[in-house]
Amino acid sequence: MGIGTLNHETETMTQAEIDHAVPVRTSSEGVAMKPRFGLMVVVGVVGILLFSQAPAGAQNASVPSDQQPTQTDQPSLQARPSPMARRAPELQAIDKLNAWTVGLAGGQLEGAPIRFATDIARVVDDGDNLHVLPIVTRGPAENVEALLYLKGVDAAIINADALEQFKVLVPNIRQRITYIISLFPSELHIFVRPEIASLNDLKGKKVNFNTAGTAAAYSGPLIFEQLKLDVEKTFIPHQIALEQMRTGQGDMAAVVFVTSKPVDAFQRRKWDPGFKFLAVPFEDFGFYLPSTLTSNDYPDLIPQGQEVETIAIPTILAAFNWQKGSDRYRRVARLTDYLFSRLDKLQGPGFHPKWKDVNLGAKVPGLDRFPAAQEWLDRANAPVMAVTAPGISGASGVAQTGTGGALSTSEQRLFQEFLVWRRQHGR
Numbered sequence: 001m002g003i004g005t006l007n008h009e010t011e012t013m014t015q016a017e018i019d020h021a022v023p024v025r026t027s028s029e030g031v032a033m034k035p036r037f038g039l040m041v042v043v044g045v046v047g048i049l050l051f052s053q054a055p056a057g058a059q060n061a062s063v064p065s066d067q068q069p070t071q072t073d074q075p076s077l078q079a080r081p082s083p084m085a086r087r088a089p090e091l092q093a094i095d096k097l098n099a100w101t102v103g104l105a106g107g108q109l110e111g112a113p114i115r116f117a118t119d120i121a122r123v124v125d126d127g128d129n130l131h132v133l134p135i136v137t138r139g140p141a142e143n144v145e146a147l148l149y150l151k152g153v154d155a156a157i158i159n160a161d162a163l164e165q166f167k168v169l170v171p172n173i174r175q176r177i178t179y180i181i182s183l184f185p186s187e188l189h190i191f192v193r194p195e196i197a198s199l200n201d202l203k204g205k206k207v208n209f210n211t212a213g214t215a216a217a218y219s220g221p222l223i224f225e226q227l228k229l230d231v232e233k234t235f236i237p238h239q240i241a242l243e244q245m246r247t248g249q250g251d252m253a254a255v256v257f258v259t260s261k262p263v264d265a266f267q268r269r270k271w272d273p274g275f276k277f278l279a280v281p282f283e284d285f286g287f288y289l290p291s292t293l294t295s296n297d298y299p300d301l302i303p304q305g306q307e308v309e310t311i312a313i314p315t316i317l318a319a320f321n322w323q324k325g326s327d328r329y330r331r332v333a334r335l336t337d338y339l340f341s342r343l344d345k346l347q348g349p350g351f352h353p354k355w356k357d358v359n360l361g362a363k364v365p366g367l368d369r370f371p372a373a374q375e376w377l378d379r380a381n382a383p384v385m386a387v388t389a390p391g392i393s394g395a396s397g398v399a400q401t402g403t404g405g406a407l408s409t410s411e412q413r414l415f416q417e418f419l420v421w422r423r424q425h426g427r
Contacts (some may be wrong), residue, residue: 105150105157113205118134140215154332178370184260291311
């Protein structure tokens with residue numbers, strides 16, 4: 001069975017595999033004879049069923065009369081449940097537990113994605129009605145693979161550009177994976193020594209992309225390839241590379257971070273004059289967004305009031321593009337409804353601070369939104385647009401343009417107030 005069938009097909013044995021697996025018996029004339037495997041299985045199953053369902057009297061037919069159970073013993077034998085009957089409550093419990101369980105691939109233990117996954121699991125938990133299992137994984141690229149092929153994974157937190165790796169293997173990757181919500185941007189930081197003045201100065205120089213499995217190790221080389229920067233790549237821990245940069249040892253010219261700003265390594269350490277971030281002009285590379293690093297982010301490295309142009313990679317909650325109406329689709333649709341309806345809780349105390357920046361209407365370049373998520377936004381945006389938009393259709397008070405696009409700050413505030421109102425009124 002090929003890897004691409006793991007999520008959607010059931011393993012079965014072909015007749016050739018059965019023939020290969022079962023020994024061949026011979027007749028008295030020495031002619032090889034295949035066992036009637038299918039018939040044996042059918043007869044065996046029927047026999048078991050008949051045996052398990054046979055009345056108590058049939059089991060006692062050959063027992064001598066003097067050994068027959070007494071009248072007082074008989075009811076207890078008749079009342080004794082069959083093994084299948086005894087297992088019925090357990091099987092029902094198993095079905096109930098699995099009916100609304102959603103597997104969510106997160107990331108490495110030290111990363112932000114697994115924290116977001118556990119936050120989601122806490123907020124949307126509804127006992128037997130919805131149970132999200134956060135899964136520790138190797139990172140963003142492996143999460144795409146898990147979403148495509150790993151049984152039990154319904155959704156995953158990924159970097160949007162991780163899909164690029166699968167274009168050759170899965171040409172229609174953008175049709176097979178959708179996004180539910182854009183969680184947070186991971187900004188590109190290119191930090192360089194004083195003698196480096198531009199991106200071109202890095203050509204042929206040693207640049208560190210952190211250890212394998214990190215966002216920098218995956219996205220960094222992809223971005224450098226897009227920028228046509230041929231550098232000597234290293235993949236050692238950033239702490240070591242930064243120390244080499246500071247002391248001038250090992251010819252380390254730059255380090256590349258791909259993570260949410262601000263980065264502690266640049267805030268807690270004092271750097272000599274000349275160490276800086278390089279500007280990265282935005283180009284339409286597909287999945288990337290324009291962004292900036294400001295003096296508020298790094299007051300010791302960026303002069304007051306100035307900013308450094310860069311790009312960001314959307315980190316998203318993605319889902320496999322399940323067929324609408326299927327069991328897996330319904331599970332992810334319920335997860336979407338609970339998550340969107342309870343976003344205000346995630347933006348409160350006790351959760352990752354980046355939740356406060358999440359905008360339900362934010363779009364992800366190059367990907368379609370999970371249908372149930374878009375439908376939820378279309379329904380929820382109607383009252384928001386009725387308040388903020390001038391175009392209203394008739395007496396219904398529903399705006400003519402509820403597209404589910406990015407909401408302004410005031411619209412987002414009204415939207416959150418609407419969510420609170422809807423929950424309080426049981427809508």
